[in-house]
Amino acid sequence: MSFLELRKVTKFYGEGAAQVRAIEDVELSVDRGALVAVMGPSGSGKSTLLTIAGSLEEPTSGEVLIEGAPLSKMSRNDKARLRRRTIGYVFQDFNLLAGLTAVENVSLPLELDGVSAKRAYATGMAALEELGLADLATRYPDELSGGERQRASIARAVVGERHLLLADEPSGALDSTNGEAVMRMIHAACKRGVAAVVVTHDAHLASWADRVVFLRDGRVVDQTSPPPSPESLLAPAPEP
């Protein structure tokens, strides 16, 4: 069973003449352990797809299922709980809350879910350690570099055994080395069973995915087939 499933999801903004179709009849399913990238130019509805999949917005029509449970049947509070327990977000440039240290940021979803501060702190520390960020734990966001902030936000997105990671241009503001580090972390999380959706217009990031879905004008137009073994690249090259 797929972990995240979008069934004929459509989202319109505005009304009447000013109506804008953000996405239309999008079908998408992501299994646990899979890393799916959604590619498309700006305005193709990538971000809308992500916010709808993450219960931040409601589709105009269609259904989103997370672990088989339809979001349309959930109350606001249910969705908030789902975000605390299952869904982790990584945004492009703004992720950590000023005023909270890195570890406090990471453990915040746990605390919001009623885990005691002490236990949440320990879990948050463990998550940071796992990602090699233990040194940064007590720093405030404004004392971290962009790459460090982004990595801490990935730690927060997967802390507490959350299994759906949604990332919107997670390395948008970073240089390619830091961007690669971020993707490497997301990839590693998928190896541990997280289902991840990365929305990007950057083929470098998308190429980390197991599957790339192409979006154009709000519709899924194409997707990659499972990649062949990388060994095929090592066949003798033609004469330069």
Added chain:
Amino acid sequence: MSVRHALLALLSAGPKYGFQLRQEFEASTGDVWPLNVGQVYSTLQRLEHAGHIESDDSAADSPQKSFRITPEGEKELDHWLRTPPDMTSPPRDQLVIKVLSALVVPGIDVRDVIQVHRRYLVELMQMWTRLKEDEAEFDLTLALVVDAELFRLDSVIRWLDAAGGRLQRAVIDPPIPSTVPLLRRRIVVRR
């Protein structure tokens, strides 16, 4: 890439045997550029003819034959390293020609053509990335080569993206058939 200059580069570090050169060449290109022995020796012969290298023993072609770089060879290597590759000629890339051709074929959505190529390129990139994911962290030269390939593919994808965007705008806002747009199109193509 020029095999000649790559061999010169290897020799600039010190005299080497032929088989050794082949091994080092493959290693230095991240094992992604296999070279057969014949290729190595024919290239070395050409270099020797040009006076860029010299061998200790001109008697016979043998694997034990050792080569070293001459001052002329060093000069040539230096010149080559500092000379930018020729990028001034207009693109004669097959892909570009295919997309341009698709424009004039009736009944074909160019954007679909573009998407087919884009998907293929992304799939290629996925494969390169897999390679990097497995071992690139430990192998600097492989990482550099894979990056070069990824960026090359990425640049093509970007061109496809840009072409798609341009086409989309053209669909929404079709050019009025007059002399001025024609002129503009010619400039665009030439560029």
Added chain:
Amino acid sequence: MSTTLERPPTGALSGNGGAPARRAMLRWAWRLFRREWRQQLLIVALVVVAVGATVLGATVATNTPPPANAGFGTAQDLATFQGPNPKLPAQTAALRHRFGRVEVIEDEVMTVPGSIDTYDLRAQDPHGPFGQPMLALVAGHYPTGPGQVAVTDGVASDFRLKIGDLWHKPGGTPRRVVGIVENPQSLLDEFALVVPGQVKAPTQVTLLFDAGGVSAASIGPNVETPSMVASSNSLNPETIVLALDTLGMLLIGLVAVGGFTVLAQRRLRSIGMVGALGATDKHIRLVVRANGVVAGVVGTLVGAALGLVVWLAYRPRIESSAHHVIGAFALPWVVVAVAMVLAVVATSLAAARPAHTVTRIPIVAALSGRPAPPKQVHRSALPGLVFLVVAFFLLSYSGSGSSAKPRTPELVLGLVALIPAVILLSPFCLTTLARLGRRAPISVRLALRDLARYRARSGSALAAVSLGVLIAVIIAVVAAARYGNVLDYAGPNLAANQVVIYTPNGGQGPGPGTAPSSSQLRSMTKAADGIAASLGSPDIVQLESTSASLNHDASGRNWSGPIYVATPSLLAAFGIRVSQIDPTADILTMRPGLAGTSKMQLVYGKYFNGPTFGPGNGPGPGSGPRSFPCPKASCLANPVIQTLSALPSGTSAPNTVITEHAIKEFHLRDSVSLSGWLIQTRGPLTASQIYNTRQAAAASGMGIETKNSQPSSSEIINWATVFGIILALGILAMIVGLLRSETAGDLRTLTATGASSSTRRALTAATAGALGLVGAVLGTVAGYVGVIGYIRSNSLNGGISALGNVPVENLLIIILGIPLIAAAGAWLFAGREPPAMARQPLE
């Protein structure tokens, strides 16, 4: 929560995080407050000032009047006997028999030789059951035997005494000075303390006892209780301070609504992020509201501490001016507590609306920092107008009308209704303003449009400014109308250089009471002359009164203030020549408008029921004839009144006098009696002169009256104008500062598109000026509507003609001054690039 579970059990109801979630949110709110305290400095500063002022004001106000138990000690009842009284021992015994413990304090008034000062020789047991609060030891010890005496500082300096000296004076008995004492409840009380039984001829004997609920009057006519003394103060100062504090907190609340809205706006992305992390609406509201509470609590604590510190620093001075010892912590704790709670409630309520608004913004919009587009629904002016009309009618019926008592509930409700009227009308005014400014230059247009678009914050700002103006206008107009009322005259009783000495019954008025004997009169005249001499003034006028008074038909209200007889010496004292006087005039007055007032009548004879004379008396009982015109026998309808501006204007001064002509015509000569003297000095009287005069007059059994602290009408109006302008400008400065911090991004964009600093200045100036103008106009209009309603029902003339002398200049200063000063100030201060522009706060 179970510690063995990673998470609380899953369930639809249990899933809101409980206490750990709230704790995490509160921690975040606190960190945010610490990070962004500068943005909240304005709100916190307002709360600090308000709470500090309330603490100080309430403490000063409650501690300035003598303590309620002054003279009582811890006793509940006090009986006084004047002079030697043979029945005293029997009465004391009777009281002791009836109520148990009785403490006797005997006083003999002694004069300081060569001085008009007096002191008491007092016999009081320092360890008596009731009198201890009235006695405190400054140095040495209390007298323990007949040969010992303890004196107050004043007595010690008058007689150059120090502890250990042998003092021969009081009663001729030599006594050893063993201590310096004081009466903490009255530092003006100068006495020499001896052991009981040492006062041989007491001038006054005071018995202190506890009647335990038995009505004082039933015990005897000379018995008093503290409540009887206190009841003369009708308005409790604590009530006034609390009312002012409540009003202040309302203003702060309004300002804070704008402030917290801006703050929530700044934090929009963070709030969206928390929402994306799974915080519920409740959690998010908690963060915003917690911020309000924190701001309130911080402001309150700092304000209370500041008020306390200022109070402690100020206490010695107020002790010396209030003439009684005040404990360092004699604070009205209830008022302080209420003020503190009010401050926290005001700020937390102010945060409630932004808290609610922010949860209605979709998370996606919040994350991108886009506020929800302002609702463009047309805000009707109707609800505000309805409140205005309601306020008008309530105030119209608040007055006494034909009944004697003003209806306080209507008055209060009417004033309260003005507040929602102003608040509800503010957004409408902003919309109208933006519509009017459509053709203005870009910076003005932009400023006005922003004000109209973001009415959530600018509307409350405008309401706050308007309320500030409203208060000032009401004070100014009511004061003008009130002071302009020729019948119900108000204002300072006397000028600063005037003192009136009243004969013993002068204060109660002449009439059937025992007239002083001629020998008494002579001695009093001598004493008055002595006082005039000691004040260095030859200008002493004898004041005579007669049993006649001036009445007005309307509502049976009586005249306030005495009517003295226009004796030639009195007229001469004010430079009025006999030739100036209309020979037919019955009444001479300086009150403008009195001459033109209809339905006046001069009553005398049987209708005369004791007019009001002397200090501290309000309008008299009003038992004049009920009909107009009144019966001829004892009343003259429409007396001839002549206005003479040379007469003095004080309410207790002879501002209205009855002519010799009227005295003669109505045969009042017999009732003319001496009431006192008016002494005018060259310069204002000093406190010590007043004190000495009072002592000297008291020595002869007379009382004095000097300028009281009541301000004159122009003082009140100017003060109200300045107060209103400062209040409105203060609020404006804060609001414009807040709005500017929010529009910093817009300003940056403007600068990027080539706007110069003058555009920036113009934008800010237009914002401030527009808010100031609309606030001033709205406040003035609302204030006027309320005042017209009030005057309609309270004016004695039954009309709004009392508004004829409105302080137009002051109103113009408010309406034009506030926007001009605001715009000019904004222009000046907007030139500098705010640091917020140079460095965008990190998110």
